[in-house]
Amino acid sequence: MSLKLEEKAISSKQQFEPLIVAFCCNWCSYAGADLAGTSRLNYPANIKIIKVPCSCRVSPNFVLRAFQRGADGVIIAGCHPGDCHYSTGNYFTRRRFTLFANLLEYVGIEREKFKIEWISAAEGNKFATVMNEMLDSINKLGPSRKLRDGRWIRQQ
Amino acid sequence: MDKTTVRMQQIALQTLANGEVDVILGWKKGDEWYDSYPVVINDINETAELIWDAFCVNNLSKYLITELKKNLRIGVFLKGCDSLAFNQLVIDNRIDSERVVIFGLPCPGMIDPQKVKHAGLNKGLLKVERTGDKIVFITKEGVKEYIGRSFDYDKCLNCRCPNPVVSKYMLSDAVTRTDEEQYFPDVTEIEKMPLEARYDYWTKQFSKCIKCYACRNICPLCSCETCVFDNIAAGVSSKADADCEQQFFHIIRAYHVAGRCVDCGECSRVCPVGIPLEKLNRKIIKDINQLYGDYTADTDIAKSPPLGTYKVDDFDPFDGSKQGGKK
Amino acid sequence: MPRIGAFVCWCGTNIAGTVDIEQVVQAVSEMSGIVYVKDYQYMCSEVGQNLVKTAIKEWQLERVIIASCSPRMHENTFRKAAKAAGLNPYLVEVANIREHCSWVHKNKEEATKKAIALIRAAVAKASLNTELIAKEIDVENRALVIGGGIAGIQTALDIAEAGYQVDVIEKSPSIGGKMAQIDKTFPTLDCSACILTPKMVDVASHPNINLYTYSEIESVNGFVGNFEVTIKQKARSVNLEKCTGCGICTEKCPSRKSKSEFDEGLRTRGAIYTPFPQAVPNVPVIDREHCLKFNTGKCGICEKLCPAGAIEFGQEDVLVTKKYGAVVVATGFDIIDLDKFGEYQYQNHPDVLTSLEFERLTNAAGPTAGKFIRPSNNKRPEKVVFIQCVGSRDVSSRGKSYCSKICCMYTAKQAMLIKDKYPDIEVYVFYIDVRTPGKNFDEFQRRAVEEYGVNYIKGMVGKIFPAGDKLIVHGVDSFTGDTLKIEADMVVLAAAAQAKPDAEVLGRKLAISTDTNNFFTEAHPKLRPVETHSAGIYLAGACQGPKDIPETVAQAGAAAAKVIGLLSKRKLVSNPCVSVVNEDLCNGCLSCLKICPYDAIAAKELATNNHGITSKRIVAKVNEALCQGCGGCTVACRPGAIDLKGFTNKQITAEVDALCH
Amino acid sequence: MIRVKITPNNKQSQLQYIREISGVNINKCIQCTKCSAGCPASARMDILPHEIIRLLQLGQVEKIFHSKSIWNCASCFVCTERCPRNIDIARLIEAIRLTIIRQPGKSKFKPDDVPGIIDDKMPQQVLVSGFRKYNR
């Protein structure tokens, strides 16, 4: 590791500003995030949302890509099982990512770094709470370069 | 000559001659004692060269994909694990089972040449014969006999399915296994490691990868016309030699065979740098069995694959109350 | 790189108060592809929209980014504006810098940084946007109502009155449903038949309504506006056109062993029968299982006697396929089987009845011609005990966890009717809670207590012990803590309501979901109570959950209004964000097909030429009209051959990359 | 007679103990009284089973501890069998008995009592059951 990189690593440790990518389904969780907004519930700016039609649109590829590109945490939020706008989408999300999350843990990635949450359009409160908790646990873990693409430098 | 080999040559001759099949997929013996290689033959004169021994490890079912495109009727020799792969290929619509005649080969286990070499038995070795658990090493000097499975491939020691689950002609009696089945000991061992150690273990393993794709090419289920890693539009193809790319490839490779992997262990066998790939696959198999009921990919082609179905009350690790389904 | 224009909204101080607009504009102007940036106080206002329109034209913008409130608020507004300026509306992307940024963050520096990141992601996505064209679909001008009870009848009449064709399918030989079996209705005590039968006649005679009785749904294909439904008309063995309904056949039929379904088994009927005198159509049906002609080949008396020559033993089931624009499911409910409630002696004693049997027993047109007698000895009972919540609010394996909702009221009604006719009969009602929300409902129940002196006992019955010709009811009064033994002559059980046993099967045919209790699931419990998740399919009545008649009729009207709204459109616009298959990459494994909730994916056969050898290959094919754009298939596809327009793999990856900038 | 309000906190530990060893969630009870109505031993009870659950919900364990009812439950499982809320009332009552008899000296049936009840036909099952149910 070059000297310059090491410096960067140290400085980033001092002011760890995690990035959390949140995939939110259009019908429930994105609306839940909107409700958190209209209710002025605070959560950290480290959370950045990407809208998808349904949680079942989220591919494990996207999750790994986010980690590669410097995300410290990834969260997929969808309707509660049974309430999917597309009837059954989140049931598939649940199976896929139950296995995928286990696999990530199996190769040594902390559970805290990848989460799935069921957040309805009415749960603005839950949205804010979940995001706050997520950031807390990521902060506790501290900076990590697991899965990160060393060639990609994130500009804060 | 081995009884099964005789039967093999007979059936090949018979089915080619009576027109039941146009070509036969089988193995022939190469120059070395450990060399039994896959062949496609359509000449009845060649049937006498077909061979069945403890080195016919190659799974012939994947060859069917290309061969069937020639609109031929094919006779193929399949071991237990090969037959599972065959079924999965049928589920995936990759082959037309109507045009395939299966010759089933109950398999006592295949011998790992590396293990023979490590035991120093390869010197002057001419031939290895196996009947059940009796292994006979024929050398220039004489004959040595061993009983047991110490020369078997690791993957064969974990074999759940020595007998073909589908076949038109069965070439020998079914193999019975009496040894106590252990429940994914290899996976449990890794699961028990501390998280950081696990990360280091896998990163070290993955970093050995030279992206030769042998694992993908041998895998009977990695049968895509164009692999996603070769599909620029998918945005995941990066051939760069970076840790994260190896991780990406191996995690996604394992995920892509989730619920379809037949645990034949070929990926690990062919890996030139020795990455224990099957331990990723087997982790997923273990989880699927535990969470969604015993899914053996699969003996039953009518069953829906675990990732192609769901239950309303599936286990839900993402729900605070740990309950699945509607309340 | 397309030419991109970005428009940053202040939303008054809503955004500008927390986000440094100037800094955002500066940063955005430096992003690749951006050729124009403009900020304005209220971008959604007419002035703001005109800014967008003008800029599109003046700067030849090929993509538009709106950084403003949630797309759920104004995405449509800006898409329309873009369209008006000649830009494909799907080339507009919204960056949500209000709900997801300025409103949830306090620190201006952080909020500004995040706003820039969100806009960067929108720019990255937009540069990969493609023009999408929403397709127009024709709407078939006819509706289908499944179920001919009061829900189906009301829905059909309302739709037909609006001038649209309606077909009604009823499984049994006559329409009328449960309401036709009921004696009186609460809370007004109108005679049920008096208010229902005129409606039944209206259905039969309405020029816009076409009735398929003794028929079932075989299969359903298609999608909103264009359902293709195959109906199985079971062989009635009587010609509907020829029969005059004279009834000679039903009188003379020598087979008398079958229990009348309509009379809940309290009387027998012939093998050829009309379910009840007011049946619509008033044409008998032959129950082939019990008909002597069908079983032994002999008899045929009905055929010989029929003056119209309407008996047709040779009839076979007929399949009819028709197209519909909308479907209303109104299949109603059943009551649970009481086999598992042995302590109430329902199977063992003829004087223990279900409430529905009681309705028939007290009905003037019922098996006793309205005479209130005990089935065991034909004598008038002196003490009658009603037990509520038999299987309702019961989470054990023998019951239903929900409140059946209607039992409190009908039990009060039945108790009151007994006391009204026979004031000397003692009536007891065992209940857990009395639930009477509804207009004039509580007053009604109180009348039963206060005016008629019905004894309400808060408590349950443990067991009934038959003794001699009495039924000894062992119960508890929870207020006093006393155990009670009542020597009753008749016990009436308010059995829980439950979904029709075939609801799940029908749901699968229609691709609509059922809940854990097999009732059909509405699209939203509050805001879309009569719609399902499948566009163009609506719900009416108790098939969605237990309901009384007023609620059922109200829901039927609501479902009809939805259908009329749909059918009144000549064309429907479909969502262009649908899946698309790259056939070169597709392996034909059809993993996508297996998980599609809309059956929008089918297998297609391609002929391929490989060095002169032609062989066949299977690929997946998306029916764009059915696809709702969830994107589940894209993840199931391993080689990435199927992608979702508007949310492509590349677009989402680009967003991820941009956020991680 | 003392009218007790909702009970003081010092009974919480006993309540918790009863909840734990019975594994029953008493809050599921909707006071339908089906348990009491079917109880064959109710004639020997001063507090009926549904009242026991209600008292537990209110935290009034003392009243229950002093009742005859808990000793006159024959564990016939009729209540458990019929409860529409899946409450295992037999287990609950057993847990209450155990809470008492597990305290030193609180056994209800002692070896000294045997001669007083035994007759020559009595199967030993009775005595074994008695010691299991009333003695620690």
Added chain:
Amino acid sequence: MMYSYYPGCTLKTKAQDLERFALISAQVLGIELAEQQDWQCCGAVYPLAEDEIAGKLSAVRSLAAAHSKGEKLITLCAACHHVIKRVNADMYSNEFVRKRVNNYLQLPKNYNGEAKVLHYLELLRDDVGFSKLAEQVRMPLTGRKIGAYYGCLLLRPSNVMNFDDAENPSILEDFITALGATAVKYPFRTECCGGYLTVNDQEANEMAANIINSAIGLEVEEILTACPLCKYNLEKELGTNTKVRIVYFTELLAEALAIK
């Protein structure tokens, strides 16, 4: 077919009839019952508390022994049957109990509730079949009016016992019919006889009285039972009354098979 057989203490002492007739009948019917070696008292009552492990151990020993032989475990006494069947269910589905019991017992192989427990009556119904049984009857009990008394322990809780419909059972009536007698269903046939309450309360047993009166009311001459405790309670209540007689079901079985 070979079965493991668990007798229980009472059958070796006060209820020898119950066992004796069962064993000789089994011989005639071709059922091989091998009494388990070293069986221990089942404890008479199933320990309902979650934390009581000791009271479940002896049942597990018998269960594991039967399982290791690959045999079904046959019981005769209703109380033993209840205890063993419920402990087996715990071992199958209650992880808390399973872990602790296995830790304590240290059996050669962990026991996880795999064994099948059948009451003698279930054996007759499911493995022999009542129609087969009827064919073996040599002295049909024609004309005798017999009322089955089920009691509690065989039936409830039905989700564990799985013996018959808990509210409306028919196995004993079917048995009686198979023996050629007339089965009388009287309302109190599944009510409790008072069980062990006699220990706590020596007063008159109204519970047993209800059952007897209910049966006599329908002119029942013999009350059939599978439980020594029920028989004791009913006979005690009956006193010198001779209108009705309490009999073990096995006694009637032997009688009908003409081996009594």
